[in-house]
Amino acid sequence: MDSSDEESREEYLFKIVIIGDSAVGKSNLLSRYARNEFNPHSKATIGVEFQTRSLEIDGKEVKAQIWDTAGQERFRAVTSAYYRGAFGALLVYDISRKDTFQNVAKWLEELNAHADTIVTRMLVGNKCDLESIREVSVEEGKSLAEEQEFFFIETSALDSTNVKQAFEIVIREIYSNVSRKVL
Numbered sequence: 051m052d053s054s055d056e057e058s059r060e061e062y063l064f065k066i067v068i069i070g071d072s073a074v075g076k077s078n079l080l081s082r083y084a085r086n087e088f089n090p091h092s093k094a095t096i097g098v099e100f101q102t103r104s105l106e107i108d109g110k111e112v113k114a115q116i117w118d119t120a121g122q123e124r125f126r127a128v129t130s131a132y133y134r135g136a137f138g139a140l141l142v143y144d145i146s147r148k149d150t151f152q153n154v155a156k157w158l159e160e161l162n163a164h165a166d167t168i169v170t171r172m173l174v175g176n177k178c179d180l181e182s183i184r185e186v187s188v189e190e191g192k193s194l195a196e197e198q199e200f201f202f203i204e205t206s207a208l209d210s211t212n213v214k215q216a217f218e219i220v221i222r223e224i225y226s227n228v229s230r231k232v233l
């Protein structure tokens with residue numbers, strides 16, 4: 051076995067959390083990304099869940115362990131354990147519900163209060179398929195992201211628009227920071 055074989059087996063595992071108001075589409079973004087599934091009905095189960103997805107970057111296996119609040123935000127039960135060790139966060143709102151966009155500030159506060167690492171953050175305007183009932187413009191999303199130095203993307207878990215990109219931009223940024231030893 052030569053050293054290139056050794057190197058190709060190098061593995062990375064990053065924890066990423068998804069946060070945002072209830073019903074913005076967090077679980078569906080995760081199931082669309084991890085299993086290419088969409089569930090039109092809100093889930094009945096409550097409890098933290100995560101799913102793992104691997105991708106190859108620079109010949110290395112990079113695994114993202116992506117956590118979903120799985121409904122706990124309804125009971126204000128998202129605890130510091132949820133955030134612990136996270137290197138990335140997707141802050142999700144629903145483009146057809148202004149209140150969910152306004153609440154991003156609250157989620158950011160929570161994230162800042164609990165995060166124990168430098169977190170790569172992506173602002174995600176989900177449900178962009180609902181253009182006809184849009185309440186949050188693309189510009190509003192963009193300008194919040196610029197102000198806070200987040201990445202920004204609009205997605206649809208329903209029709210798959212940008213879902214892969216939303217997760218993979220974050221994963222690649224974390225990998226790039228870790229491999230340059232910024233983190």
Ligand code: GDP
Binds near residue numbers: 072092093177205
């Ligand atoms: P969570 O509570 O944030 O995890 O949200 P869910 O993933 O359970 O989704 C809440 C509701 O929004 C469900 O009825 C989903 O089918 C619906 N939903 C999720 N993503 C989208 C989307 O991209 N477009 C549309 N039109 N509906 C969505």
